Amino acid sequence: MNIQILNQKSGPTISRYIYGHFAEHLGRCIYEGLYVGEDSAIPNVNGMRTDVVEALKAIKIPVLRWPGGCFADEYHWKDGIGPKENRQKMVNTHWGGVTETNHFGTHEFFELVKQLGCEAYVNGNVGSGTVQEMSEWVEYITMGGVSPMADWRRENGQEEPWAMKFFGVGNENWGCGGNMRPEYYADLYRRYQTYVRQYGDQKIYKVAGGANVDDYNWTEVLMKNAHWLMDGLSLHYYVHPKGWEEKGSALEFDENEWYVTCQKAAHMDELITRHSAIMDQYDPEKRVGIIVDEWGTWFTAEPGTNPGFLYQQNTIRDAMVAAITLNIFHKHAERVHMANIAQTVNVLQAMILTEGEKMIKTPSYHVFELYKNHQDAELVDSYGSESETISYTISKKEGKVTVSICNFSTSDEEEISLALANGTVLEANYIFADEMSAHNDFDAPEVVAIQPFTAYQQTADGVAVTVPPMSVTTLVIEA
Numbered sequence: 001m002n003i004q005i006l007n008q009k010s011g012p013t014i015s016r017y018i019y020g021h022f023a024e025h026l027g028r029c030i031y032e033g034l035y036v037g038e039d040s041a042i043p044n045v046n047g048m049r050t051d052v053v054e055a056l057k058a059i060k061i062p063v064l065r066w067p068g069g070c071f072a073d074e075y076h077w078k079d080g081i082g083p084k085e086n087r088q089k090m091v092n093t094h095w096g097g098v099t100e101t102n103h104f105g106t107h108e109f110f111e112l113v114k115q116l117g118c119e120a121y122v123n124g125n126v127g128s129g130t131v132q133e134m135s136e137w138v139e140y141i142t143m144g145g146v147s148p149m150a151d152w153r154r155e156n157g158q159e160e161p162w163a164m165k166f167f168g169v170g171n172e173n174w175g176c177g178g179n180m181r182p183e184y185y186a187d188l189y190r191r192y193q194t195y196v197r198q199y200g201d202q203k204i205y206k207v208a209g210g211a212n213v214d215d216y217n218w219t220e221v222l223m224k225n226a227h228w229l230m231d232g233l234s235l236h237y238y239v240h241p242k243g244w245e246e247k248g249s250a251l252e253f254d255e256n257e258w259y260v261t262c263q264k265a266a267h268m269d270e271l272i273t274r275h276s277a278i279m280d281q282y283d284p285e286k287r288v289g290i291i292v293d294e295w296g297t298w299f300t301a302e303p304g305t306n307p308g309f310l311y312q313q314n315t316i317r318d319a320m321v322a323a324i325t326l327n328i329f330h331k332h333a334e335r336v337h338m339a340n341i342a343q344t345v346n347v348l349q350a351m352i353l354t355e356g357e358k359m360i361k362t363p364s365y366h367v368f369e370l371y372k373n374h375q376d377a378e379l380v381d382s383y384g385s386e387s388e389t390i391s392y393t394i395s396k397k398e399g400k401v402t403v404s405i406c407n408f409s410t411s412d413e414e415e416i417s418l419a420l421a422n423g424t425v426l427e428a429n430y431i432f433a434d435e436m437s438a439h440n441d442f443d444a445p446e447v448v449a450i451q452p453f454t455a456y457q458q459t460a461d462g463v464a465v466t467v468p469p470m471s472v473t474t475l476v477i478e479a
Protein backbone atom coordinates (compact mmCIF):
# COMPACT_ATOMS: atom_id res chain seq x y z
CA MET A 1 0.00 0.00 0.00
CA ASN A 2 1.22 3.52 -0.78
CA ILE A 3 0.25 6.54 1.24
CA GLN A 4 0.82 9.94 -0.33
CA ILE A 5 0.69 13.07 1.74
CA LEU A 6 -1.43 15.78 0.14
CA ASN A 7 -0.22 19.12 1.35
CA GLN A 8 -2.59 21.33 -0.63
CA LYS A 9 -4.79 22.28 2.28
CA SER A 10 -4.34 22.32 6.02
CA GLY A 11 -6.61 19.90 7.78
CA PRO A 12 -9.01 20.46 10.64
CA THR A 13 -7.84 20.14 14.22
CA ILE A 14 -8.62 16.81 15.84
CA SER A 15 -10.25 17.87 19.08
CA ARG A 16 -8.71 16.28 22.12
CA TYR A 17 -12.27 15.70 23.32
CA ILE A 18 -12.60 12.91 20.75
CA TYR A 19 -10.54 10.97 23.30
CA GLY A 20 -13.19 11.41 26.00
CA HIS A 21 -14.53 8.76 28.34
CA PHE A 22 -17.84 7.86 29.93
CA ALA A 23 -18.45 6.66 33.49
CA GLU A 24 -21.94 5.64 34.53
CA HIS A 25 -23.40 4.34 37.78
CA LEU A 26 -23.44 0.91 36.23
CA GLY A 27 -21.96 -2.31 37.59
CA ARG A 28 -18.43 -1.75 38.87
CA CYS A 29 -17.53 1.35 36.86
CA ILE A 30 -17.95 4.05 39.52
CA TYR A 31 -17.98 1.92 42.67
CA GLU A 32 -14.88 -0.31 42.84
CA GLY A 33 -13.58 0.90 39.47
CA LEU A 34 -13.05 4.60 40.09
CA TYR A 35 -14.23 5.16 43.64
CA VAL A 36 -13.43 2.88 46.56
CA GLY A 37 -14.16 5.29 49.41
CA GLU A 38 -11.79 7.04 51.79
CA ASP A 39 -11.62 4.07 54.19
CA SER A 40 -10.67 1.48 51.59
CA ALA A 41 -7.46 -0.54 51.93
CA ILE A 42 -6.96 0.07 48.21
CA PRO A 43 -4.67 3.11 47.84
CA ASN A 44 -6.84 6.14 47.18
CA VAL A 45 -6.95 9.90 47.42
CA ASN A 46 -10.25 11.12 48.83
CA GLY A 47 -11.80 7.82 47.80
CA MET A 48 -10.53 7.77 44.18
CA ARG A 49 -8.37 4.78 43.24
CA THR A 50 -4.83 6.03 42.77
CA ASP A 51 -3.84 3.33 40.26
CA VAL A 52 -6.82 4.03 38.01
CA VAL A 53 -6.44 7.81 38.20
CA GLU A 54 -2.75 7.53 37.31
CA ALA A 55 -3.47 5.19 34.39
CA LEU A 56 -6.11 7.54 32.97
CA LYS A 57 -3.84 10.54 33.34
CA ALA A 58 -1.18 8.69 31.37
CA ILE A 59 -3.48 8.56 28.34
CA LYS A 60 -4.34 12.24 28.81
CA ILE A 61 -8.04 11.75 29.49
CA PRO A 62 -9.50 15.06 28.29
CA VAL A 63 -13.13 14.83 29.48
CA LEU A 64 -15.30 12.51 31.54
CA ARG A 65 -19.05 12.12 31.04
CA TRP A 66 -21.16 11.28 34.13
CA PRO A 67 -23.55 10.04 35.69
CA GLY A 68 -25.09 8.19 32.70
CA GLY A 69 -26.35 6.87 30.33
CA CYS A 70 -29.76 5.56 31.22
CA PHE A 71 -28.94 6.22 34.86
CA ALA A 72 -28.84 9.97 34.17
CA ASP A 73 -32.56 10.19 33.49
CA GLU A 74 -33.36 8.59 36.83
CA TYR A 75 -30.71 10.41 38.82
CA HIS A 76 -31.76 13.05 41.30
CA TRP A 77 -28.63 14.99 42.15
CA LYS A 78 -29.85 16.28 45.51
CA ASP A 79 -29.76 12.67 46.80
CA GLY A 80 -26.01 12.66 46.22
CA ILE A 81 -24.80 15.63 48.28
CA GLY A 82 -24.24 16.30 51.98
CA PRO A 83 -22.99 13.86 54.63
CA LYS A 84 -22.75 10.40 53.12
CA GLU A 85 -24.58 8.71 55.98
CA ASN A 86 -27.64 10.89 55.30
CA ARG A 87 -27.76 10.35 51.56
CA GLN A 88 -30.91 8.74 50.27
CA LYS A 89 -30.46 5.33 48.71
CA MET A 90 -32.20 4.37 45.48
CA VAL A 91 -32.67 1.35 43.26
CA ASN A 92 -30.58 1.31 40.11
CA THR A 93 -33.43 -0.02 38.01
CA HIS A 94 -31.54 -0.11 34.73
CA TRP A 95 -28.44 -1.84 35.90
CA GLY A 96 -29.00 -4.96 37.97
CA GLY A 97 -31.60 -3.53 40.36
CA VAL A 98 -28.88 -2.96 42.94
CA THR A 99 -28.93 -0.38 45.74
CA GLU A 100 -27.32 2.90 44.79
CA THR A 101 -25.92 4.50 47.95
CA ASN A 102 -25.38 7.89 46.36
CA HIS A 103 -21.98 7.99 48.05
CA PHE A 104 -20.51 9.13 44.77
CA GLY A 105 -22.29 12.37 43.90
CA THR A 106 -21.56 15.82 42.55
CA HIS A 107 -18.72 16.65 44.98
CA GLU A 108 -17.06 13.30 44.38
CA PHE A 109 -17.36 13.66 40.60
CA PHE A 110 -15.66 17.03 40.61
CA GLU A 111 -12.98 15.68 42.95
CA LEU A 112 -12.35 12.90 40.42
CA VAL A 113 -12.24 15.36 37.53
CA LYS A 114 -9.77 17.50 39.47
CA GLN A 115 -7.51 14.52 40.12
CA LEU A 116 -7.70 13.48 36.47
CA GLY A 117 -7.02 17.03 35.28
CA CYS A 118 -9.81 16.75 32.73
CA GLU A 119 -13.01 18.58 31.83
CA ALA A 120 -16.40 17.70 33.26
CA TYR A 121 -19.32 16.60 31.09
CA VAL A 122 -22.42 16.31 33.28
CA ASN A 123 -25.57 14.71 31.89
CA GLY A 124 -28.84 16.12 33.21
CA ASN A 125 -32.16 14.38 33.79
CA VAL A 126 -34.97 15.19 31.35
CA GLY A 127 -36.78 11.83 31.46
CA SER A 128 -37.86 11.90 35.11
CA GLY A 129 -36.52 15.22 36.39
CA THR A 130 -37.95 18.70 36.43
CA VAL A 131 -36.70 21.84 34.75
CA GLN A 132 -36.17 23.32 38.19
CA GLU A 133 -34.07 20.35 39.31
CA MET A 134 -31.83 20.62 36.27
CA SER A 135 -31.56 24.36 36.55
CA GLU A 136 -30.65 24.17 40.23
CA TRP A 137 -27.97 21.58 39.54
CA VAL A 138 -26.28 23.94 37.10
CA GLU A 139 -26.59 26.73 39.70
CA TYR A 140 -25.14 24.48 42.44
CA ILE A 141 -22.16 23.57 40.29
CA THR A 142 -21.31 26.86 38.60
CA MET A 143 -22.69 29.83 40.56
CA GLY A 144 -19.91 31.87 42.18
CA GLY A 145 -21.94 34.54 43.98
CA VAL A 146 -24.70 34.41 46.53
CA SER A 147 -27.66 32.19 45.65
CA PRO A 148 -29.61 29.43 47.36
CA MET A 149 -27.76 26.67 45.50
CA ALA A 150 -24.33 28.29 45.76
CA ASP A 151 -24.83 28.80 49.48
CA TRP A 152 -25.86 25.17 49.86
CA ARG A 153 -22.72 24.05 48.00
CA ARG A 154 -20.62 26.11 50.40
CA GLU A 155 -22.39 24.54 53.39
CA ASN A 156 -21.40 21.19 51.91
CA GLY A 157 -17.76 22.20 51.87
CA GLN A 158 -17.11 23.58 48.39
CA GLU A 159 -16.45 27.29 48.45
CA GLU A 160 -15.64 27.92 44.79
CA PRO A 161 -17.86 26.93 41.89
CA TRP A 162 -16.57 24.15 39.70
CA ALA A 163 -15.76 24.46 36.02
CA MET A 164 -18.30 22.53 33.98
CA LYS A 165 -17.54 22.74 30.29
CA PHE A 166 -20.16 20.36 28.88
CA PHE A 167 -23.75 19.68 29.87
CA GLY A 168 -26.05 17.06 28.33
CA VAL A 169 -29.78 17.77 28.31
CA GLY A 170 -31.06 14.22 28.70
CA ASN A 171 -29.81 10.91 27.37
CA GLU A 172 -31.33 8.50 24.83
CA ASN A 173 -34.66 10.25 25.13
CA TRP A 174 -35.93 8.05 22.31
CA GLY A 175 -35.50 5.07 24.69
CA CYS A 176 -34.52 4.76 28.36
CA GLY A 177 -34.66 8.55 28.70
CA GLY A 178 -38.43 8.73 28.26
CA ASN A 179 -39.43 6.91 25.05
CA MET A 180 -40.15 10.24 23.39
CA ARG A 181 -40.89 11.15 19.82
CA PRO A 182 -38.30 13.53 18.34
CA GLU A 183 -40.88 16.34 18.04
CA TYR A 184 -41.71 16.07 21.74
CA TYR A 185 -38.07 15.86 22.84
CA ALA A 186 -37.15 18.81 20.59
CA ASP A 187 -39.69 20.93 22.45
CA LEU A 188 -38.49 19.67 25.83
CA TYR A 189 -34.91 20.34 24.80
CA ARG A 190 -35.79 23.94 23.92
CA ARG A 191 -37.44 24.39 27.29
CA TYR A 192 -34.89 22.63 29.55
CA GLN A 193 -31.83 24.16 27.92
CA THR A 194 -33.27 27.65 28.51
CA TYR A 195 -32.61 27.19 32.22
CA VAL A 196 -29.09 25.84 31.82
CA ARG A 197 -27.86 29.31 32.77
CA GLN A 198 -24.35 30.59 32.44
CA TYR A 199 -23.32 32.00 35.83
CA GLY A 200 -19.57 32.19 35.41
CA ASP A 201 -17.29 33.20 32.56
CA GLN A 202 -17.23 29.76 31.06
CA LYS A 203 -19.78 29.17 28.36
CA ILE A 204 -21.51 25.86 28.93
CA TYR A 205 -21.44 23.70 25.81
CA LYS A 206 -24.97 22.29 25.60
CA VAL A 207 -25.44 18.83 24.15
CA ALA A 208 -28.88 17.80 22.92
CA GLY A 209 -29.82 14.14 23.10
CA GLY A 210 -29.29 12.74 19.64
CA ALA A 211 -30.08 9.75 17.53
CA ASN A 212 -29.82 6.06 18.05
CA VAL A 213 -27.54 4.69 15.32
CA ASP A 214 -29.20 5.44 11.96
CA ASP A 215 -32.32 7.26 13.11
CA TYR A 216 -31.78 10.09 10.64
CA ASN A 217 -35.28 11.43 11.21
CA TRP A 218 -34.34 12.18 14.83
CA THR A 219 -31.42 14.30 13.66
CA GLU A 220 -33.59 16.05 11.07
CA VAL A 221 -36.30 16.96 13.60
CA LEU A 222 -33.83 18.12 16.26
CA MET A 223 -31.82 20.23 13.86
CA LYS A 224 -34.88 21.74 12.25
CA ASN A 225 -36.45 22.72 15.57
CA ALA A 226 -33.54 23.53 17.84
CA HIS A 227 -30.18 23.75 16.07
CA TRP A 228 -29.59 27.37 17.12
CA LEU A 229 -30.05 26.42 20.79
CA MET A 230 -27.50 23.62 20.90
CA ASP A 231 -23.72 23.33 20.64
CA GLY A 232 -23.66 19.60 20.11
CA LEU A 233 -26.00 16.79 19.16
CA SER A 234 -25.20 13.33 20.44
CA LEU A 235 -25.02 10.05 18.55
CA HIS A 236 -24.87 6.58 20.09
CA TYR A 237 -23.58 3.54 18.28
CA TYR A 238 -22.40 0.22 19.72
CA VAL A 239 -20.85 -2.71 17.88
CA HIS A 240 -22.66 -6.01 18.56
CA PRO A 241 -21.19 -8.62 16.19
CA LYS A 242 -24.23 -10.89 16.45
CA GLY A 243 -26.85 -8.16 16.72
CA TRP A 244 -28.59 -6.56 19.67
CA GLU A 245 -30.26 -9.74 21.03
CA GLU A 246 -27.41 -12.23 20.96
CA LYS A 247 -24.50 -9.75 20.90
CA GLY A 248 -21.65 -12.32 20.88
CA SER A 249 -18.86 -13.29 23.25
CA ALA A 250 -15.93 -11.00 24.02
CA LEU A 251 -13.47 -13.89 24.09
CA GLU A 252 -14.89 -16.70 21.97
CA PHE A 253 -15.40 -15.89 18.32
CA ASP A 254 -14.29 -17.12 14.95
CA GLU A 255 -12.59 -15.34 12.08
CA ASN A 256 -15.89 -14.44 10.45
CA GLU A 257 -17.03 -12.74 13.64
CA TRP A 258 -13.72 -10.88 13.82
CA TYR A 259 -14.31 -9.37 10.39
CA VAL A 260 -17.98 -8.67 11.06
CA THR A 261 -16.91 -6.78 14.18
CA CYS A 262 -14.37 -4.71 12.25
CA GLN A 263 -16.90 -3.99 9.48
CA LYS A 264 -19.47 -2.91 12.04
CA ALA A 265 -16.89 -0.58 13.59
CA ALA A 266 -16.22 0.87 10.13
CA HIS A 267 -19.96 1.57 9.78
CA MET A 268 -19.39 4.60 12.02
CA ASP A 269 -18.11 6.37 8.89
CA GLU A 270 -21.45 6.08 7.11
CA LEU A 271 -23.37 7.09 10.22
CA ILE A 272 -21.35 10.27 10.72
CA THR A 273 -21.42 11.10 7.02
CA ARG A 274 -25.20 10.81 6.82
CA HIS A 275 -26.05 12.52 10.12
CA SER A 276 -23.60 15.27 9.22
CA ALA A 277 -25.19 15.75 5.79
CA ILE A 278 -28.53 16.42 7.49
CA MET A 279 -26.87 18.81 9.91
CA ASP A 280 -25.19 20.60 7.00
CA GLN A 281 -28.60 21.72 5.75
CA TYR A 282 -29.16 23.70 8.94
CA ASP A 283 -25.58 24.32 9.98
CA PRO A 284 -23.24 24.42 6.97
CA GLU A 285 -20.53 26.05 9.08
CA LYS A 286 -20.40 22.94 11.26
CA ARG A 287 -20.85 24.97 14.45
CA VAL A 288 -22.92 22.21 16.03
CA GLY A 289 -20.77 19.22 16.82
CA ILE A 290 -21.65 15.58 16.60
CA ILE A 291 -20.95 14.27 20.08
CA VAL A 292 -20.54 10.51 19.95
CA ASP A 293 -20.90 10.23 23.69
CA GLU A 294 -21.39 6.46 23.67
CA TRP A 295 -19.48 4.11 21.37
CA GLY A 296 -17.58 0.86 21.48
CA THR A 297 -18.11 -2.89 21.61
CA TRP A 298 -21.02 -4.38 23.53
CA PHE A 299 -20.71 -8.13 23.96
CA THR A 300 -22.58 -10.64 26.12
CA ALA A 301 -21.56 -10.14 29.76
CA GLU A 302 -18.85 -12.52 30.94
CA PRO A 303 -20.27 -15.84 32.18
CA GLY A 304 -20.73 -15.86 35.95
CA THR A 305 -21.06 -12.08 36.22
CA ASN A 306 -24.25 -10.09 36.82
CA PRO A 307 -25.69 -9.56 33.30
CA GLY A 308 -26.89 -6.12 34.41
CA PHE A 309 -23.29 -5.06 35.12
CA LEU A 310 -22.14 -5.32 31.47
CA TYR A 311 -18.69 -6.59 32.40
CA GLN A 312 -16.78 -7.90 29.39
CA GLN A 313 -13.20 -8.82 28.59
CA ASN A 314 -11.27 -6.86 26.00
CA THR A 315 -9.07 -8.42 23.31
CA ILE A 316 -6.90 -7.31 20.44
CA ARG A 317 -10.19 -7.28 18.46
CA ASP A 318 -11.40 -4.44 20.70
CA ALA A 319 -8.14 -2.65 19.94
CA MET A 320 -9.00 -2.89 16.24
CA VAL A 321 -12.45 -1.40 16.91
CA ALA A 322 -10.91 1.44 18.92
CA ALA A 323 -8.34 2.26 16.24
CA ILE A 324 -10.78 2.01 13.31
CA THR A 325 -13.30 4.22 15.13
CA LEU A 326 -10.79 6.86 16.22
CA ASN A 327 -9.49 7.03 12.64
CA ILE A 328 -13.05 7.70 11.46
CA PHE A 329 -13.55 10.41 14.08
CA HIS A 330 -10.31 12.06 12.91
CA LYS A 331 -11.50 12.03 9.31
CA HIS A 332 -14.67 13.83 10.41
CA ALA A 333 -12.88 16.15 12.83
CA GLU A 334 -14.69 19.20 11.50
CA ARG A 335 -18.03 17.80 12.66
CA VAL A 336 -17.11 15.39 15.48
CA HIS A 337 -16.27 17.65 18.40
CA MET A 338 -16.29 15.06 21.16
CA ALA A 339 -16.62 11.31 21.69
CA ASN A 340 -16.77 9.26 24.86
CA ILE A 341 -15.97 5.56 24.74
CA ALA A 342 -18.26 3.39 26.86
CA GLN A 343 -17.13 2.90 29.52
CA THR A 344 -13.99 3.81 31.45
CA VAL A 345 -13.60 0.94 33.94
CA ASN A 346 -15.15 -2.56 34.21
CA VAL A 347 -18.05 -1.88 31.82
CA LEU A 348 -18.33 -2.63 28.06
CA GLN A 349 -15.21 -1.58 26.07
CA ALA A 350 -13.28 -0.54 29.14
CA MET A 351 -9.85 1.01 29.31
CA ILE A 352 -9.22 -0.63 32.66
CA LEU A 353 -10.40 -3.74 34.49
CA THR A 354 -10.15 -4.16 38.25
CA GLU A 355 -10.48 -7.07 40.63
CA GLY A 356 -10.09 -6.03 44.27
CA GLU A 357 -6.78 -4.24 44.51
CA LYS A 358 -5.61 -5.53 41.11
CA MET A 359 -5.85 -3.43 37.97
CA ILE A 360 -5.06 -4.20 34.34
CA LYS A 361 -4.90 -2.08 31.22
CA THR A 362 -6.80 -3.47 28.25
CA PRO A 363 -5.71 -3.54 24.60
CA SER A 364 -8.16 -0.65 24.05
CA TYR A 365 -6.27 1.38 26.66
CA HIS A 366 -3.08 0.85 24.69
CA VAL A 367 -4.70 2.21 21.53
CA PHE A 368 -5.60 5.40 23.40
CA GLU A 369 -1.99 5.54 24.56
CA LEU A 370 -0.61 4.98 21.05
CA TYR A 371 -2.98 7.62 19.68
CA LYS A 372 -2.55 10.36 22.26
CA ASN A 373 -0.34 12.50 19.97
CA HIS A 374 -3.37 13.00 17.71
CA GLN A 375 -5.11 15.03 20.42
CA ASP A 376 -5.36 18.64 19.18
CA ALA A 377 -3.17 17.84 16.18
CA GLU A 378 -3.89 18.97 12.64
CA LEU A 379 -5.25 16.22 10.43
CA VAL A 380 -2.93 15.68 7.46
CA ASP A 381 -4.71 15.06 4.20
CA SER A 382 -3.44 11.96 2.42
CA TYR A 383 -4.23 9.50 -0.31
CA GLY A 384 -3.89 5.79 0.43
CA SER A 385 -4.02 3.18 -2.32
CA GLU A 386 -6.66 0.49 -1.80
CA SER A 387 -6.32 -1.88 1.11
CA GLU A 388 -9.20 -3.76 2.64
CA THR A 389 -7.70 -4.22 6.05
CA ILE A 390 -5.79 -1.02 6.75
CA SER A 391 -7.18 1.97 8.61
CA TYR A 392 -4.88 4.87 9.39
CA THR A 393 -4.49 8.49 10.50
CA ILE A 394 -1.75 11.01 9.84
CA SER A 395 -1.64 14.17 11.91
CA LYS A 396 0.80 16.98 12.56
CA LYS A 397 1.64 18.82 15.76
CA GLU A 398 4.60 20.77 17.09
CA GLY A 399 6.82 19.96 14.11
CA LYS A 400 6.15 16.22 14.23
CA VAL A 401 4.02 13.99 12.07
CA THR A 402 2.27 11.08 13.79
CA VAL A 403 1.20 8.14 11.67
CA SER A 404 -1.04 5.48 13.24
CA ILE A 405 -1.85 2.35 11.29
CA CYS A 406 -4.25 -0.42 12.20
CA ASN A 407 -3.91 -3.68 10.27
CA PHE A 408 -7.01 -5.70 11.06
CA SER A 409 -6.16 -8.62 8.79
CA THR A 410 -6.00 -11.84 10.83
CA SER A 411 -3.29 -13.30 8.62
CA ASP A 412 -1.44 -10.89 6.36
CA GLU A 413 1.23 -8.36 7.06
CA GLU A 414 1.08 -5.21 4.96
CA GLU A 415 3.93 -3.27 3.41
CA ILE A 416 3.24 0.42 3.43
CA SER A 417 5.31 3.12 1.84
CA LEU A 418 4.83 6.53 3.34
CA ALA A 419 5.87 9.33 1.05
CA LEU A 420 7.13 11.93 3.50
CA ALA A 421 9.95 14.39 2.98
CA ASN A 422 12.49 14.50 5.86
CA GLY A 423 11.09 11.18 7.01
CA THR A 424 13.28 10.66 10.04
CA VAL A 425 11.49 8.34 12.44
CA LEU A 426 11.82 9.66 15.97
CA GLU A 427 9.78 7.03 17.76
CA ALA A 428 7.84 3.90 16.80
CA ASN A 429 5.67 1.65 18.95
CA TYR A 430 2.96 -0.92 18.45
CA ILE A 431 0.69 -3.55 19.90
CA PHE A 432 0.06 -6.82 18.15
CA ALA A 433 -1.15 -10.33 18.83
CA ASP A 434 -0.74 -13.81 17.38
CA GLU A 435 -4.23 -14.86 18.40
CA MET A 436 -7.54 -13.16 17.73
CA SER A 437 -8.61 -13.47 21.36
CA ALA A 438 -5.33 -12.24 22.89
CA HIS A 439 -6.13 -10.22 26.02
CA ASN A 440 -4.77 -9.19 29.35
CA ASP A 441 -5.96 -10.82 32.54
CA PHE A 442 -5.18 -10.42 36.21
CA ASP A 443 -2.74 -13.35 36.08
CA ALA A 444 -1.24 -12.27 32.75
CA PRO A 445 -1.55 -8.48 32.53
CA GLU A 446 0.97 -7.84 29.73
CA VAL A 447 -0.05 -10.26 26.98
CA VAL A 448 -0.99 -7.25 24.85
CA ALA A 449 1.33 -4.37 25.71
CA ILE A 450 3.04 -1.55 23.87
CA GLN A 451 6.38 -2.55 22.40
CA PRO A 452 9.04 -0.80 20.33
CA PHE A 453 8.35 -1.19 16.60
CA THR A 454 11.37 -1.77 14.38
CA ALA A 455 9.98 -3.03 11.06
CA TYR A 456 10.58 0.18 9.15
CA GLN A 457 13.28 1.65 6.91
CA GLN A 458 14.09 5.13 5.80
CA THR A 459 13.83 5.34 2.01
CA ALA A 460 14.70 8.01 -0.54
CA ASP A 461 11.16 9.39 -0.48
CA GLY A 462 10.01 8.59 3.04
CA VAL A 463 9.58 5.52 5.19
CA ALA A 464 8.75 1.91 4.33
CA VAL A 465 6.84 0.11 7.06
CA THR A 466 5.74 -3.50 7.41
CA VAL A 467 2.86 -3.85 9.84
CA PRO A 468 1.97 -7.33 11.09
CA PRO A 469 -1.57 -8.67 11.12
CA MET A 470 -3.74 -7.78 14.12
CA SER A 471 -1.65 -4.76 15.04
CA VAL A 472 -1.85 -1.05 15.78
CA THR A 473 1.34 0.92 15.14
CA THR A 474 2.28 4.53 15.71
CA LEU A 475 5.33 6.23 14.21
CA VAL A 476 6.37 9.74 15.14
CA ILE A 477 8.28 11.30 12.25
CA GLU A 478 10.16 14.55 11.92
CA ALA A 479 8.03 16.92 9.85
Ligand code: AHR
Pocket residue numbers: 024068069070071171172294342343348
Ligand atom coordinates in the same frame (compact mmCIF):
# COMPACT_ATOMS: atom_id res chain seq x y z
O1 AHR B 1 -23.52 2.32 28.16
C1 AHR B 1 -24.60 1.53 28.54
C2 AHR B 1 -25.94 2.11 28.15
O2 AHR B 1 -26.06 2.14 26.77
C3 AHR B 1 -26.20 3.55 28.55
O3 AHR B 1 -26.64 3.67 29.85
C4 AHR B 1 -27.27 3.96 27.60
O4 AHR B 1 -27.26 5.34 27.34
C5 AHR B 1 -27.01 3.11 26.38
O5 AHR B 1 -28.15 2.46 25.94
